[in-house]
Amino acid sequence: MMACSSCPKKFRNNNTLFLRLSLLHYSYIYKLIRNLTSTLFKFKTMIYHLNLKNSLSTLAIACVLGSACQNKKVADNENAADNKNAAVEQKLTSDPLVTDIYTADPSAHVFNNRIYIYPSHDIESNVAMNDDGGHFAMTDYHILSMDEVGGKVTDHGVALDIKDIPWAGRQLWAPDAAFKNGTYYLYFPVKDKSDVFRIGVATSSSPTGPFKPEPQPIAGSFSIDPTVFTDTDGQSYMYFGGIWGGQLQRWQNGKYDANGSKTDSQKENEPALTAKVARLSADIKSFAEPVKDVVILDEAGKPLLTKDHDRRFFEAAWMHKYNGKYYFSYSTGDTHFISYAIGDNPYGPFTYQGVILKPVVGWTNHHSIIEFKGKWYLFYHDSKLSGGQTHLRSVKVTELSYRPDGTIETIDPEKL
DSSP: OOOOTTSOGGGTTOTTHHHHSOGGGHHHHHHHHHHTHHHHHHTHHHHHHTTOHHHHHHHHHHHHHHHHHHHHHHHHHHHHHHHHHHHHHHHHHTSOSOSSSEEEEEEEEEETTEEEEEEEEEOOOOOOOOTTOTTOOOOEEEEEEESSTTSOOEEEEEEEEGGGOTTEEEOOOOOEEEEETTEEEEEEEEEETTSOEEEEEEEESSTTOOOEEOSSOOTTOOSSOOEEEEOTTSOEEEEEOOSGGGOGGGGTTSSOOTTSOSSSOOOTTSBOOOOEEEEBOTTSSSBSSOOEEOOEEOTTSOBOBTTOTTTSOOEEEEEEEETTEEEEEEEOGGGOOEEEEEESSTTOOEEEEEEEEOOOSSSOOOEEEEEETTEEEEEEEESTTTTSOTTSOEEEEEEEOBOTTSOBOOBOGGGO
16 A cells, blocks of 8 residues: 655554545545545456455555545645745845844945945934933934845944034934045934034045044035935935924025924915035035025926825935936935936925835834846835834835836835
């Protein structure tokens, strides 16, 4: 008699094999036996004359069960291989880049054919969550790097500490970086000693620092989330701003109003407050011109309104260029989308196109977009690693795809 090699030993060489197999195999065995009914029937006469009815029936069933167990084993092996492949893919798209520290607000850049990520460094602040963002009480920056997406990630340690910034008070928020003429620049927002957000700049001969800050913030700067875009002609531009805790709404008259709105302009049917842009000087340490508004238009060519929370700018500006077009992307804040608009020059106006990234776990949504080795990638963060604590986030990366018309395919983080 053929024994089932992958069944328990006590079931082998036993004429009551069929009845004693586990319920797990029953439905599968039944289907196989039903398909063999006609074949078994043809042996009926021979079985009768040889007086081997019981033995041969047992043999036939055992053969079927042996095949069933073997097929199940093959299927299990195939499923294991599929799961392994899926795990590899998941590592590229949904695992944190690092897990020993919390990181957020990733600004990714390619320097010397290597990816460098300049994130915020989240810490436990023991401050209750509030609309001002007091629970985001970061004090330094770590820089991450990797040779390829999905490869080993190196944490280069502290590149800049708040104690080394002479004018800083508290809260080192989302930074960005740039490179020019052999020098690396780190741009950062931090509250000054009067608790007003300003934007500073620090320099280094290495993309990983340490960075030495300038003694004063950039003149004319305010609010948060600086990002620097260098165009193909060599001109660099800074985009910045954020409402609510980012204080942009308190600068409506050109001066900081400590008693101003805590949210937005509070003018629901008027154009929404939006990001700012300024061309940088030759040494990219200062503004070369007055700050301008980044105007985002709807499909009818009209500015997005304050009440349009699903589309209007909130924070987290980023600029990249694709096929000669300028893509201004940003977070909608309290509706938690990463959205984008397209324009024909670095100043805009930019026409709203849609959503790049749907809401992630955690309140904030912040990103950057780069091209690397012929592919485009979206760096972002979520709070899954910390169990949903919105001030303890982790940077991740996934591939970004364009449609033939230049629009971007929407990414659902829950499907990565």
